Amino acid sequence: xxxxxxxxxxxxxxxxxxxxxxxxxxxxxxxxxxxxxxxxxxxxxxxxxx
Amino acid sequence: xxxxxxxxxxxxxxxxxxxxxxxxxxxxxxxxxxxxxxxxxxxxxxxxxxxxxxxxxxxxxxxxxxxxxxxxxxxxxxxxxxxxxxxxxxxxxxxxxxxxxxxxxxxxxxxxxxxxxxxxxxxxxxxxxxxxxxxxxxxxxxxxxxxxxxxxxxxxxxxxxxxxxxxxxxxxxxxxxxxxxxxxxxxxxxxxxxxxxxxxxxxxxxxxxxxxxxxxxxxxxxxxxxxxxxxxxxxxxxxxxxxxxxxxxxxx
Numbered sequence: 001x002x003x004x005x006x007x008x009x010x011x012x013x014x015x016x017x018x019x020x021x022x023x024x025x026x027x028x029x030x031x032x033x034x035x036x037x038x039x040x041x042x043x044x045x046x047x048x049x050x
Numbered sequence: 051x052x053x054x055x056x057x058x059x060x061x062x063x064x065x066x067x068x069x070x071x072x073x074x075x076x077x078x079x080x081x082x083x084x085x086x087x088x089x090x091x092x093x094x095x096x097x098x099x100x101x102x103x104x105x106x107x108x109x110x111x112x113x114x115x116x117x118x119x120x121x122x123x124x125x126x127x128x129x130x131x132x133x134x135x136x137x138x139x140x141x142x143x144x145x146x147x148x149x150x151x152x153x154x155x156x157x158x159x160x161x162x163x164x165x166x167x168x169x170x171x172x173x174x175x176x177x178x179x180x181x182x183x184x185x186x187x188x189x190x191x192x193x194x195x196x197x198x199x200x201x202x203x204x205x206x207x208x209x210x211x212x213x214x215x216x217x218x219x220x221x222x223x224x225x226x227x228x229x230x231x232x233x234x235x236x237x238x239x240x241x242x243x244x245x246x247x248x249x250x251x252x253x254x255x256x257x258x259x260x261x262x263x264x265x266x267x268x269x270x271x272x273x274x275x276x277x278x279x280x281x282x283x284x285x286x287x288x289x290x291x292x293x294x295x296x297x298x299x300x301x302x
Contacts, residue, residue: 006103008169015108015165016089019115019158026154026278030285037288044295 074280081273088114088266096262108166109240110262114270115158116184120222121275122152123191127219130212139290142208145215147282149194151275156188171236180237183228187221194218 092110099106129145132138163181164174175181194214201207229239240255240263255263 003100005098005100006105006169008103008105011165011169012093012104012107015105015111015162018161018165019111020089022154022158022161026150027281030278030281034285034288037285037292040292041288041295044292044299048299 074277074284077273077280078277081269081277084269084273088262088269091262091265096259097256099259102170105166105169108162110266111270112159112162112166113240113263114266115155115162116225117267118270118275119152119155119159120226121271122148122155122279123215123219123222124148125279126152126215130215133208133212134216137208139204139208142211143283143286143290144279145212146198146286147279149191149215150282151278153188153191153195154278155270155275156184156191160184160188176236178237179232179235180225180229183221183225187225190218190221 088110092107096107096110098104126145126148129141129143129148133141133145163184167176168174194211197214198207198211201210229235229237
């Protein structure tokens with residue numbers, strides 16, 4: 001009987017989603033924290049001006 | 051009253067900061083293009099393994115994420131040693147960035163390994179020496195982040211984090227070499243040889259597979275990891291600046 005290559009592309013798709021999902025989450029968290037810090041900076045500058 | 055001019059300028063407003071920002075954007079653009087190319091090569095260029103099927107393509111990301119984590123955790127060691135020598139906070143920022151980026155990459159390594167193992171080993175997880183050491187490595191760095199946040203004094207936090215970061219690299223080295231020294235692991239050694247006779251899931255690589263693996267390894271190690279660390283350091287610098295501004299404002 002001939003060997004048949006298994007069909008398991010769904011696991012590959014899952015791995016791609018998990019890998020790039022984790023990377024995107026991390027990048028998103030860095031940008032969110034950066035934006036919050038910029039906002040804080042603007043608020044402090046405004047308060048200093050008043 | 052505190053004047054706005056008393057506050058340090060943000061990176062974008064300084065001449066040097068503007069140049070660095072453009073450099074970072076350029077480097078990020080190149081990195082993004084290379085990462086997409088890596089994914090394309092893994093999915094469409096590299097040949098299919100006839101024994102394992104498409105799931106073998108996970109290995110390109112699995113191995114590269116580990117080496118990316120290795121580079122990131124090595125940056126933590128450099129940052130830690132340099133901080134202990136100079137006490138300059140910029141080195142602590144490098145160490146922290148290395149741990150955050152390395153932990154994300156170590157998570158990708160563990161997750162892709164588990165997903166590959168399901169169809170090949172018929173289980174998501176087993177307490178194999180290599181898998182266990184990789185999990186210990188990941189948890190060691192998660193603990194770094196948790197413990198670091200629990201220390202209020204900035205100076206004490208930085209010293210503690212530096213020492214911890216330097217010592218924690220032992221878990222990375224141990225994970226790296228364990229498949230070369232333990233004969234009872236079932237984890238295959240894709241690069242080099244292993245003393246294990248019970249390794250399951252190894253494969254012979256064609257030239258297109260070798261090219262894809264090398265390209266992905268280099269991209270994740272020398273482009274993706276440094277780009278992520280750079281962005282994380284930039285964030286840390288901004289947070290430091292905000293804290294300094296708060297201190298100046300409150301003291302007046």
